[in-house]
Amino acid sequence: MTRVYAILAALTVVTMVGAMSWLGFSGGEGDDQFAQCRGGAVAGGAGAIGGPFTLVSETGETVTEEDVIDKPALIYFGYTFCPDVCPIDNARNVAAVEMLEERGEDVKPVFITVDPERDTVDVMREFTDAFHPDLLGLTGSEEQVKTATTAYRAFSSKQDSDDPDYYLVDHSTFTYLTLPEHGFVEFFRRDDTAEAMADRVQCYLDAS
Structure with missing residues (x-):
């Protein structure tokens, strides 16, 4: 019986180590100043998400990632013609920012x-102004947008439609937390509430 318990314990340790490697953990909590804040992990580590991009703001100005992430930011990828998901998610993100x-x-x-x-x-300007005066809308060319979505591993796919002006776009719905000195540090899912987001963002701000 003791031998069985020993084997099970060893298998448990191996499984935990494998899971940590798959999720992208690089070591103990001592190596991560935000370890106490993280709600999830990213394969390849946080450094695998984010990167350079150039887009056009809702005021017509060309901006880069340095202009956008000049302060803590919650970044969401979607589209203004989205019938339900994007308005709900943007409203949730704005609520977290207000908290x-x-x-x-x-x-x-x-x-x-x-x-x-x-x-x-x-x-973009009309859409964002309806939610919050500080909600920054960003667009650009197809290539510019593709560069940004690829950098953040965001998925999007235009659905076929008989009317070229009316179509839906499938897309991922993560919200990304970025910090000026660190870049991407965390992501939030659709089922995260505004209160939960605000609390976790606060944890990152306190730890940075």
Whole structure:
């Protein structure tokens, strides 16, 4: 019986080590200043997400990732013609930002389109202004948007439609937390509430 327990214990350790490697853990908590804040892990580590991009803001200005991530930011990829998911997610993200603002924290909400064909500068500005004056809308050429989505591992796929002006776009729905000195540090899923997001973002801000 003792031998059986020993084998099971060894298998448990091996399984845990394998899972940690698959999820992208690089070592113990001592190697990660944000270990106490993380709600998940990314294969390849946090450094595998994010990178350079150039887009066009809702005011018509060309911006880079350095301009966008000049303060803590919550970045979401979607499109303005999205019938339900994007409005709900953007409203949730803005609510989290407002909660943090009440705590004295300045976090920028960002909305990057995956449908630049329809989401022009004017369309983006009208959409973001309806949610929050600080919600930054970003568009650009097909190539520019592709570079940004690839950098953040965001998925998008235009659905076939008989009407070229009316179509849906399948897309991933993660929200990415970025910090100026660190780049991408965390992601949030659709089932994360605004309160939960605000608390986890606060943890990162306190630890940075």
